[in-house]
Every structure is written in structure tokens, then in C-alpha cells.
Amino acid sequence: MSATLDAGIEALSLDEQITFTQYVRLVLPADGFVFWVKADLVSPSALCNAYPVNTFGPNADGGNNAPSAQYIVKGSLHYSTELQQNQDETLAVNRVVFSSEDEVVFLNSSNPSLLWVAEYDNIKFSFSSRGSFYKVADIFHYVGNAVYPDMATQLVDSADGFDSVNVVVSNSLPLWLALNGYQPPYSGGFGNPGLPLFPSFLVPQNQQPPWVAVHIDPASTEALSATPRLDNTLSQDQLVQETVELTFYGVRNFVVQDFVACVNQYTLDYGYFGIMNMPVPRDDKRAQVELGTLAQKKTVTFQINYYQTRIRDIARQLILEAVPTYQPNPGV
Numbered sequence: 001m002s003a004t005l006d007a008g009i010e011a012l013s014l015d016e017q018i019t020f021t022q023y024v025r026l027v028l029p030a031d032g033f034v035f036w037v038k039a040d041l042v043s044p045s046a047l048c049n050a051y052p053v054n055t056f057g058p059n060a061d062g063g064n065n066a067p068s069a070q071y072i073v074k075g076s077l078h079y080s081t082e083l084q085q086n087q088d089e090t091l092a093v094n095r096v097v098f099s100s101e102d103e104v105v106f107l108n109s110s111n112p113s114l115l116w117v118a119e120y121d122n123i124k125f126s127f128s129s130r131g132s133f134y135k136v137a138d139i140f141h142y143v144g145n146a147v148y149p150d151m152a153t154q155l156v157d158s159a160d161g162f163d164s165v166n167v168v169v170s171n172s173l174p175l176w177l178a179l180n181g182y183q184p185p186y187s188g189g190f191g192n193p194g195l196p197l198f199p200s201f202l203v204p205q206n207q208q209p210p211w212v213a214v215h216i217d218p219a220s221t222e223a224l225s226a227t228p229r230l231d232n233t234l235s236q237d238q239l240v241q242e243t244v245e246l247t248f249y250g251v252r253n254f255v256v257q258d259f260v261a262c263v264n265q266y267t268l269d270y271g272y273f274g275i276m277n278m279p280v281p282r283d284d285k286r287a288q289v290e291l292g293t294l295a296q297k298k299t300v301t302f303q304i305n306y307y308q309t310r311i312r313d314i315a316r317q318l319i320l321e322a323v324p325t326y327q328p329n330p331g332v
Helices: 002-013 151-155 174-180 251-272 310-319
Strands: 017-027 034-038 072-083 090-100 114-120 123-125 130-132 141-143 198-200 209-215 240-249 273-275 298-305
Touching: 034 151, 090 123, 174 198, 174 209, 174 251, 240 251, 251 273, 251 298, 298 310
Parallel strands: 198 209
Antiparallel strands: 017 034, 017 072, 017 114, 072 090, 090 141, 114 123, 130 141, 209 240, 240 298, 273 298
8 A cells, every 4th residue: 555655646746856954943132032043053052051041852852953955855745825814914825734655753852942934935934743654554744834924024034134132022021030130239138049941832842841831911001101211312211000910830839939039129120120929829720631630731921111221221131141043054
């Protein structure tokens, strides 16, 4: 059956070959925003471990910083297109299925800091799953959606014009990410008890506990002053408030309490933001039926206020500590 199906794939695809290009995960130090940069554009100083939010996860190849590899894979690719009309955009969602006669080994990599992207018919795509595999057929099917138009800015194919200095987010996230390296400037205070903080929805794949996810409710960002103040450089300075939920994994109660004390110490030392509520740790439930137990999950909610100019100040400090640099390959 395998030989017959292989012949069918080759006939349908006319011996088609797809080229996959390697991209490297790049996290901006100022706000934790994730970009995927073509690997031959990134110098080692911009790779992982440059800053606490930009580290390799378990089982990841930390030494893979060579120029990008390209793999040519033989198989059949087809896609379906569905038009979606949303409030803020109208887009065509391309669902891509790639059928290969052989297992595409590099797509099974456990390294969350590498991404393989291919282009076909002016559509860039990667894969999120592998399915419909029958051993007797020995055909491998890889499935995923093509890159959405609004996500195209997150794939960086050229260093020209890429802004690695200005923050992307408009909220207090840089203030929280600065806690990754926070220790009081004196002895006897509460420092970070060794918990890495990540932006919500951008926690690295297969991250092992402990860690903290920082979620800022977009609807909670509100102005407390009527209008922003403009200084002589036309920078805006406005007092705002937000609701921030911290989700902890893999920690005991005393660690969370120490972290809350660390945040209180942080606000007293530098005054970057004020706390408007009385945050306390809460137990949350996350179960896995295969194990019959619960994860060590806790949440703490902060209601804060801050001046937005503080965000710029913190972002500049983080960028000075770990600014991404690019090294174009002149041979390309």
C-alpha cells in the first residue's frame, strides 16, 4: 500500500519539492514580545539567554546559533481557503496539508526556540499538528494554517527597518518583566525568589515549573488623568490604572507570599507603580485526568496605577542590558 500511495503522491504533485527555512525565536527584552527572525540575520548576542525572558527551555539545543539551514522536502501540498470577515479585519484563512512520503524529522524538533517556515504559491506557512497517520500507509500528513496577514510582521526576513528599541505594548508589562532581575539595592529586602516572568500567551513551549505568567486585562487600562501631559520632547505622560493577574505554577504558598512581598518592596524602592488593592494568593484548579491530581497553580491579582513615562524609562534600561543586534550575511 505504501508504494502505491507514494506513486500517487508523486503523480499528483508532479514530484513537487518544498523548501523549509529556519527561523529563530527572538524576544524583545523591553516587553517580552516575540518575533521570529530568519536565522542567518541574527548574531549570537541576539539569541536566547541574553535576558531572563529569552532563555532556552528544557531539551532545547542551546548551541544552535549557526546560519539558517534550509531543508528541501519531497511531497504533496494542498490547501483550502476560507474567507473570514471580522470587526477589525477581513482575511483569507488558508488551511494547509502537506503529505510526505518520509517523516520530516526536523518538524518534530522539541526546541521551542526554532521555527521552520515554508513558502508556496506566495503563502508562508508552518505546521501546528501531525495527524491521520497509518503505519501501513507510511504517509505523513502535516497540518496548519498559513501565516495570517496580521501576523506577517512577526516574521522578520530582513534587518532593514526592524525596530528593536521601542516597546510594542502600551501597558505596564515592562514594569513586571523588570522583576526578572530585581534584587533590592540593600541587604535584608525581598528580592525575586527565582521565578521567571513571561507575558501571558507568550510562555515558551513546554516550559517547566516554576514560572509566572503576567496577564494584563486589556479592558482594564483606563486613564486617571483627564489628558496626557506633553514634555519638551512631546513624550506623553499620563496617569493610568490597570488590573494585572499573575499566575504561578509549581510553587508553594510561602514562595508566592515572598513574591508578593517582593512586589511591595519593588514599588517602595522605585515608585514605578502604586498598588490600589490588597493582593492575596488564591488557589486555582488545573487538573489532568490521566494523573488524577492537580497542578500547583495559584493566582494573585494586582490593581495598579502608574505614569506611562515610567514604561519608557524601564524599557530603555532593559534595552541597554540586552539589545538585539543583527549581523547580515553578505553572501546572501
